[in-house]
Amino acid sequence: MTDHHHDHDHSELSETELRVRALESILTEKGYIDPAALDVLIETYETKVGPRNGARVVARAWTDPAFRARLLADATPAIGELGYAGRQGEHIVAVENTPELQNMVVCTLCSCYPWPVLGLPPVWYKSAPYRAKAVKDPRGVLQDFGFELPPTTKIRVWDSTAEIRYFVLPMRPEGTEGWSEEKLSELVTRDSMIGTGLPKQPGEVA
Amino acid sequence: MSADRNAAQQAAHAVPGIPRDGDGPVFRAPWEAHAFAIAVSLHARGLFTWPEWASALAQEITRAQAEGDADTGETYYLHWLATLERLVAEKGVTSATTLTRYRDAWDRAADRTPHGRPIELTQSDFSG
Structure with a gap:
């Protein structure tokens, strides 16, 4: 175009x-x-924009350890395995949450936001004060979203560049043993993939 | 919010061809959702009726097909955008010249904005 x-x-x-x-x-x-x-x-229309391939990628990583390893080593070809490729999906880096580390991504401000993977960017990200706060006080931003992390959990903020777009691989919710990839993908929210929220809990989906 | 949502649902019913799933409209990119929301807002302001919109959009699609558009559905919101641009000019809200001037200004604004900063339009972007 x-x-x-x-x-x-x-x-x-x-x-x-x-x-x-x-x-x-x-x-x-x-x-x-x-x-x-x-x-x-x-x-x-948050969930109605773009194919949200990210949810599928996360669910695959939760169920397939070999895929997870490939994803964390080099996300771009790993995501490509699921049939997703495209200009805006180039140079994607997956960062993994652990009990000790919560990742959070900022920069959703221009075309570089990988919406084919993540869906629609949150409106609040466009606001300069929030953006500044996300960089200076990420724990405070998470609290604004009602998301309290244990004080021992470190928070790492990733500022996307024009070359590299980050997305967060959230932790798989407990109580989902034996779930299919498809069912798991329903738990994966946009906010969990930018690190400002958690995946849905098993009770929240039918 | 639910009033907005109702207005959007009404649009989805009144205008043929809107890409949708069981719940309502779906979009391939954020700009498509913006173009949709602009039309819903202008309709709410009484700038046009949905039958009027549907007819203008159909003309736009016919014209594009005549020019070789494959009409695979991927271009639906490009026609939607062209219809918006045409109707706001026809209704005297703005003109094609002004649209171009603002388009160029946004281009300059993007060019001078470092990556990762909000792109904002300033007066200086209009002279380049």
Whole structure:
């Protein structure tokens, strides 16, 4: 669709994204749309944007130790095994949560956000104060989401670059022994893959 | 929020061809959801009725097909976006020239914004 140059030091918007932003800013200036209301509407489609291959990737890693090892060694070809490849999925790095370490990803601000893997970025990530707080006080951000980590758990924040997009491999919830990959993938939320939430618990899915 | 959601469901029923699953519209990319939400908002403002929108969108799709669009469903929201651009111009909300000016300004804003920072439009982006 576009041959937008691919420098790595500045932000990137596709031709189509430029047109959508142009419309949005004109209509906002003229009072035809309210950006906050638009965000609320769009957020209701969180799980309806993109194929969310990330949930499948996580569920496979939970059930297949060899795949998990390949994923952590080099995520891009491992994700490719599931049939997913694409410009925005290039150079993906998977970071694994453990009882001692919680990973959290920031930077969802431009085209580099890997939505084919993760789904729609959270609206709050676009807000500068939240973003700043995520870098300075990640534990506080997690608390804002009602997500209390033991004080002994370290938090590591990954700031995506134009070359590298991170996603979090969350810990498999307890009580899911013997679950199929498909059923497990239903537990994997967008927030658990950017590290601002936990996967759903077994009781939360039918 | 539920009012918005209802408005969106209404749109999905009134406009043929919207890619959807059992719950409602699905999108291949975030910008598609934005384009959808803009149309829902403009409809709520009374800028057009859904039958009017559906007719304009159908014209856009017919035109694109005549120009060789394979109409595989992947381009649905490109037609949707073109329809938005056409209708806002026809209704006198803005003009094609202004749309282009803002598009170019956003391009400059993206170019000068270091990666990972919010891309914001400033007055200086309009002169380049």
